[in-house]
Amino acid sequence: MWYDVDFKKLAILLLPTALRKAKVVAFAQALLSPIADLHYSWKQKRIADWYKIEHTGQVCYLRKVLNDALDVSERRIYISDGNAFPRKYIYTRAENKPVFLGKMFIYQNSEYTNTGVDFIVYAPTEIMATKINELNALITYYKLASKRYKVQPI
Known part of the structure; x- marks a missing residue:
């Protein structure tokens, strides 16, 4: 060349x-x-x-970049979709809607639809303990601007 x-x-x-x-x-x-x-x-x-x-913000490329930079030998970092649970509301008697709650689970605010994260990055605990800033910097660099993420330990 x-x-x-x-x-x-x-x-x-x-x-x-x-x-x-x-x-x-x-x-x-x-x-x-x-x-x-x-x-x-x-x-x-x-x-x-x-x-x-x-390399772009696609899941396959983002996973490759993270594993190339932080976990070269074992390649344990992976990415999954974010949780998107629908919200359940409790109505008053004046609204004339059902009050029966049934079985409900309590989630974090970030796990509900349209308020939560778009994808979750799962990383080993030793990487999160030593290289969390580098992990966040790489994800922020490669992800799309409108996407939100959360890092979870394996």
């Missing part, structure tokens, strides 16, 4: 043939070593940027 440059070879090729002696070649390569280091760091940044471009 156009960005793959071998600066050691370039230093030799740009010298006139009469000056291609060991000391002159070493001097030319020493002069080009800061540029080679800068080029190497640019290539690493380019690879990191392409990684960010290629």
Whole structure:
């Protein structure tokens, strides 16, 4: 590709043939070593940027990014849909609606429909204890702006 440059070879090729002696070649390569280091760091940044471009907020890509960054060997982080329980209301006698409650469960406010989270990220407890900020930063970077999430320990 156009960005793959071998600066050691370039230093030799740009010298006139009469000056291609060991000391002159070493001097030319020493002069080009800061540029080679800068080029190497640019290539690493380019690879990191392409990684960010290629991965989106889809569940499969988000799970891959989280496992690549935080749980490389065991890949235990996974994502599921958020809870969306319908709300149950208790009516007064004046409203002339049924008051019978039946069997009810009490949920957190974030678990109800249209007020809760859109997806839940399940992560091992050791990752949550040590790298919770990095986990939240990665999720926030890759998720869509309108989506809400919650992190739960496994």
